[in-house]
Amino acid sequence: NKALRRLPIDTEQQNFTRQVASACFSRVVPTPVKEPSLVALSPVALELLGLPRRVTSLVAPMSTIDSDQHFSQEERAEAATLASEIPRYLSGNEIMPGSETASHCYCGHQFGGFAGQLGDGAAIYLGEVVNNEGGISAAATRKATSLPNTASNSRWELQLKGAGPTPFSRSADGRKVLRSSLREFACSEMMFALGIPTTRAATLITSESTVRRDPLYTGREIDEKCTVVSRIAESFIRFGSFEICKEADDEASREGPSADDPAPLHHLFEYVAEELFTPIATTAKQALQERAAALAANDPANKGKLLAPETVPVSTQREITASGAFTEASWQSHAAIEIFADIVRRTATLVAQWQAVGWCHGVLNTDNMSIIGLTIDYGPYAFMTHFDEEFVCNLSDHSGRYSYKNQPAMCRWNLTKLAEAWEIIFPHHKAKFDEIIAVTYDAVYQLHYDKFMAAKLGFPVSSAPTSAQAEKGDDNDASSAGNDKKIEEGYKASLEAVIGAFKDTGADWTTTWRILSKMPLDTATDEDIVVVASTIANEHCCSPVDRQTVLRRRMSHLRPNMSKEQIQQLMHLASTNPSALQHLFTGSVEPEALKQFLAEQLQMWEDLGRVHLQIGQLKKYAENPNLKKEEDQKVWSAALTKYKEYLAAAGVSDAPRMRLQLSVNPAFVLYPWILQSAIEKAETGSYSLVRNMVDRSMAPFDDDPRDEVMWSMAPPEDAANFCVSCSS
16 A cells, blocks of 8 residues: 555544645545445456456346356356455445555645645545556556556555545535446446546445435435445546645635645655656656766766766755755656656646547546546536537536536646646746646647547548648658648548537537448438438437527526626726725735636626527527528538548548547447436336446447447437536
């Protein structure tokens, strides 16, 4: 259990809500539940812990397990033992041998404001499992990226989410319920199957213990079953883990619990560097050794001696300045730049994958951002149905801060907050951290977004140089470079045409891409294109009624606190006579903070006006219900015609195009109504649909005949009303 051996632990042994200073963990024991029972498990995830997939697949059978498949007597006996042990150990009712239980202390910026101490209010760390059998390597969890695996392939942290109160539970009970736990379990494993870096979910265990919850914040509480998810990851360290030493400032009156003691950051950075970014830390130490050897060689006392770097003693003592920062000459300072750059690259790549698959996180606070670039904390997430750049999946996100289109910018903003946290121990790197974000983030995001979107369109641009590289003559084969340029140009023109059609029609993001993946275009006639365009328009585009529902909900959240006139007057006063503002408000007023608030209020008014206009434009469809379908068919006919032309000009034929598209455009995703149907069944005690759904989501790129019978990818009539909260 390296995390607990290397990181500072709270000296207080009792479990009660408090501020935890000078520590990264607090020891706490899970609280047992009544009659724990297994809802579902992931044999693929459990394999990370060294449990054979064939055996665990017998514990909670999936529909793909052939009833006639031969299992040995030993396998069946082991499965029977696991069926008894898993609900006990992975509900928290019993502690596994060798387990050391604790909860992690971290802070966070929530919806743009610093919230102070947060921590694992419902999650309890059980320890680390070393899988000597190898299992599935960590590299497999980021198989869709080109990022290197910098952590051990066989060491995995295991934690329970929903296992009872911790010192960080605040006024809550540390419990999770079946609906929210099921959503986390299912999506964790589906994201892995989609090739998106993620924390994993091994088991889903419910119980007869209950808690009171208000699912939609309507004031109507109900009894719900306490449920526990076991989660696996190389690490659960977050951006917010480094914010525990944040001091109060002009933007936030709150401070981290260790604001007066930077020592936890020293330990935390060294742990992250040496355990999670090992190659970078090793290189930094080697460079320090080489510098020491060079200095020693210049010493007259060593004249004529051959000094190998590894033979020169280098101090391993932590070198700290009076202010609590690492010295510039330390290995930590040298490693910090490369590690930060790697975190930026991982984060940019991750959000590019989210955008490509049409997935919204819902709560992109700094405490929900993984330091190693994993998708973490599945709360009010959603796969976008009808395309809408302003799609918001979180009922609590009234401002649309974490909308689909804002996700790249929000992840970038979170990186600036991580940089600020690191500046406490690396003040000399402030400018460099800012530069890395400015230079690296957008470039890496765009590179990978283009890579993923090109694959969705069937263009093999991942192996092609950029236009700039081609102009420099980096490719020795001129004809190859010319062909690559045609592919790049074809991709960009196709993307503009197809995304434009998505925007104009609100087409279903997942289903429409799958249709394009199966559409022959080499010999397609105009009539063929019209048939496909009509299918998209008639069956997969947003209806006027659904669009109005979405817009009215968005409008209900846009509630400026003052009139436009008041905003403009205050903005003028803030610019011309800031001191006068002190007479208008109780307490001190920071001019910059006020300007930002007023700008947000003004933006809200502009958004409100735009939504009113969009609702007004829908009125024409009331008189002619088929008008939108006719318009959508024309839009898609035009877009598909251009797409066909761009593919031909780039020399991309049907066979390789469709093969590539079918490998990246899923046939199945966990749409809200699919999850809801499984939740409703599970709440009655029937878990077969949950298990079938999880099994189906582990092969998202395959067509499956069960889809016609068990669930539909087509949204139900009330799909526009699906929206969940943090409580959901």
